[in-house]
Amino acid sequence: MTNVFDLLSLDFMQRALMAAVFTGLAAPVVGTYLVQRRLALLGDGIGHVAVTGVAIGLWTGASPTWTAVALATVGAVVIEMIRQRGQTGGDVLLAIMLYGGLAGGVLISGLAGQSTAVLGRYLFGSITTISEADVIATIVLAAVVLLVGVGLAPQLFAVAQDPEFARVSGLDIRVYNIVVAVMAAVSVTVAMRTVGLLLVSALMVVPVAATTQLTRSFRSTLAASMVVGLLAAVGGLLLAAQLSFTADVAPGPTIVLVALACFVATWPVGAWMRRRDRLTEPFEDEVEDHLTTGTHPHRHGEDCGHPAVQHGDHVDYLHDGHRHAPHDRHYDEH
Amino acid sequence: MPVAALELRDGAVAIGGRPVLRHVDLTVPEGQFVALMGANGSGKSTLVRAALGLWPLAQGSVHIYGTPLRRFDDWSRIGFVPQRGAATSGVPSSVHEVVASGRLSRRRLLRPLSREDRRAIAEALEVVGMTDRAKDRSGQLSGGQQQRVLIARALAGGADLLLLDEPTAGVDLANQRALAESLGRVKAAGATVLLVAHELGPLAPLVDRAVVMRHGRIAYDGEPLGDHAGHDTTYGDTHSHHHPPEDIDDRADAVAPLSFPSPEDPR
Numbered sequence: 001m002t003n004v005f006d007l008l009s010l011d012f013m014q015r016a017l018m019a020a021v022f023t024g025l026a027a028p029v030v031g032t033y034l035v036q037r038r039l040a041l042l043g044d045g046i047g048h049v050a051v052t053g054v055a056i057g058l059w060t061g062a063s064p065t066w067t068a069v070a071l072a073t074v075g076a077v078v079i080e081m082i083r084q085r086g087q088t089g090g091d092v093l094l095a096i097m098l099y100g101g102l103a104g105g106v107l108i109s110g111l112a113g114q115s116t117a118v119l120g121r122y123l124f125g126s127i128t129t130i131s132e133a134d135v136i137a138t139i140v141l142a143a144v145v146l147l148v149g150v151g152l153a154p155q156l157f158a159v160a161q162d163p164e165f166a167r168v169s170g171l172d173i174r175v176y177n178i179v180v181a182v183m184a185a186v187s188v189t190v191a192m193r194t195v196g197l198l199l200v201s202a203l204m205v206v207p208v209a210a211t212t213q214l215t216r217s218f219r220s221t222l223a224a225s226m227v228v229g230l231l232a233a234v235g236g237l238l239l240a241a242q243l244s245f246t247a248d249v250a251p252g253p254t255i256v257l258v259a260l261a262c263f264v265a266t267w268p269v270g271a272w273m274r275r276r277d278r279l280t281e282p283f284e285d286e287v288e289d290h291l292t293t294g295t296h297p298h299r300h301g302e303d304c305g306h307p308a309v310q311h312g313d314h315v316d317y318l319h320d321g322h323r324h325a326p327h328d329r330h331y332d333e334h
Numbered sequence: 335m336p337v338a339a340l341e342l343r344d345g346a347v348a349i350g351g352r353p354v355l356r357h358v359d360l361t362v363p364e365g366q367f368v369a370l371m372g373a374n375g376s377g378k379s380t381l382v383r384a385a386l387g388l389w390p391l392a393q394g395s396v397h398i399y400g401t402p403l404r405r406f407d408d409w410s411r412i413g414f415v416p417q418r419g420a421a422t423s424g425v426p427s428s429v430h431e432v433v434a435s436g437r438l439s440r441r442r443l444l445r446p447l448s449r450e451d452r453r454a455i456a457e458a459l460e461v462v463g464m465t466d467r468a469k470d471r472s473g474q475l476s477g478g479q480q481q482r483v484l485i486a487r488a489l490a491g492g493a494d495l496l497l498l499d500e501p502t503a504g505v506d507l508a509n510q511r512a513l514a515e516s517l518g519r520v521k522a523a524g525a526t527v528l529l530v531a532h533e534l535g536p537l538a539p540l541v542d543r544a545v546v547m548r549h550g551r552i553a554y555d556g557e558p559l560g561d562h563a564g565h566d567t568t569y570g571d572t573h574s575h576h577h578p579p580e581d582i583d584d585r586a587d588a589v590a591p592l593s594f595p596s597p598e599d600p601r
Contacts, residue, residue, distance in 0.1 A: 032425060035424040035425050036423050036424050036425040037424070038423075038424050040424070151443075151444045152443065152444070154435065154438060154441065155438060155443070157427070157431065157435065158435035158438055160423070161423055161427060161432070161435065162416065162419075162435075164383075164388055164414070164416050165414055165416055165435070165487070166435070166438070167386075167387075168386050168388070168409060168412055168414040169409055169435070169436075169438040169439040169491070170407060170409035170410075170438075170439050171438060208425065212424070212425055212426060215426055216426055216428055216469065216470065216471045217426060217428035217430070217431055217469070218426065218427045218428070218431050219428075219431065221425050221426060277474060281474070
């Protein structure tokens with residue numbers, strides 16, 4: 001019986017795998033910075049502008065990859081500059097990009113006499129039809145994004161975390177913001193052939209959403225998101241290849257669904273951890289007066305099942321909206 | 335004559351065309367602990383931000399350690415503690431990471447943290463008493479603890495001029511005391527401090543000089559005042575809010591031995 005590993009000996013499958021590895025690693029790096037800035041949907045806006053870029057490439061006969069990179073970069077930088085001026089709301093800008101980009105792309109590819117099927121390859125990805133030149137472009141661009149995104153992590157983190165402090169540290173925050181915008185544009189076009197322009201943002205953002213459920217630091221979020229992105233891209237590709245023996249399964253959506261599955265798996269754990277942390281956060285207020293409880297049939301202890309919270313030099317047990325602290329032979333209300 | 339740590343000459347700031355600061359002259363000599371006080375909207379924060387170049391001056395000049403602000407690039411000498419914002423980040427960051435960004439003014443691009451960086455971060459965390467929270471999510475700390483982390487971040491770069499914008503706002507008394515202790519150690523080490531505060535509370539004993547702002551101008555500059563004096567109608571604010579009783583006790587301790595003007599009888 002044929003299986004997915006026989007497919008791996010085929011050239012087109014090896015090219016697809018290379019593209020998946022680099023896209024899976026690079027996209028979540030940019031996604032981490034976008035999520036940190038609360039611009040999770042920016043990748044989507046840039047992706048739609050890139051649709052017009054692809055159409056221009058199809059029309060003029062230039063390489064759609066490079067026209068998409070060019071237009072996406074222009075779009076991202078313009079958005080960043082308007083955002084810095086702080087005049088237009090981010091959501092309105094995003095809407096303008098989404099509709100303008102998509103409408104322009106469909107219109108121009110019509111003018112170019114191309115069927116929507118050709119544009120569809122870019123909209124939903126077609127990793128298995130990727131050419132050797134495209135694989136090389138993907139690897140180079142992804143490597144640049146990885147180098148900048150990981151290498152400048154301390155600076156990029158600080159600029160997004162507290163722009164004013166970063167400025168007083170001597171960092172040119174406008175330059176770093178433009179760097180993030182350009183990285184976003186480049187990784188959108190990198191991921192274009194893997195998951196498609198309409199799902200690009202998912203590969204950037206969903207791995208980050210999954211890992212932030214469990215992480216406590218920026219560094220671990222960045223690293224874990226790359227791992228999740230890699231697993232989703234490679235796993236999704238192989239899963240789609242395996243399933244394609246029995247049905248018509250597209251790799252792009254499969255990759256995104258694998259990433260979403262990671263989020264679905266981590267979210268309950270994260271929710272439980274957040275609840276536990278909030279419950280056991282020490283009380284900081286000072287004990288005011290001595291209020292004893294009435295009759296109290298229950299005996300609190302280490303294993304009594306009620307959350308024990310540090311409160312100064314003792315422990316309060318929480319139950320039914322009370323904070324009970326053991327004192328002599330009774331409990332105090334704190 | 336030694337150069338001043340910070341010198342603002344005839345400073346004016348306009349926001350959206352409206353003058354917010356006018357004719358502000360402020361010189362902070364090295365080693366002094368200055369409290370910049372005044373009612374909400376009197377221009378305290380704007381003054382600090384203008385001194386750091388975060389707001390452009392419409393008129394006047396700023397010199398930091400004798401260098402005009404435009405040409406100043408020795409940013410590791412400056413420690414800025416901004417007002418705690420409401421803006422939240424979408425990605426968690428650890429206390430250690432926040433404090434580590436205080437080293438950026440000294441770090442070269444594309445280099446990992448050096449041993450010296452790590453030592454400075456650990457020391458800054460120690461000064462504010464947050465060493466055991468270094469690995470925790472900074473977003474999970476209480477307001478007062480977050481404030482202490484921001485002070486550690488400013489200290490990590492080895493700054494000798496510290497500007498703090500309302501570090502005590504919304505901070506409970508226990509954390510205000512911890513803050514005062516940290517700043518006491520900073521002062522003992524010889525740092526210059528410009529502290530914006532609505533009221534001083536436990537910080538009062540540290541203050542060498544008080545500057546009170548009113549309607550964008552400096553209304554008082556001299557000996558430290560008790561908190562209540564800053565609220566006198568002379569300085570544009572009626573005393574409309576509540577002090578917890580222990581807060582007043584602290585101030586009485588702090589004010590009495592140094593024979594400052596009594597709160598009921600401002601100058």
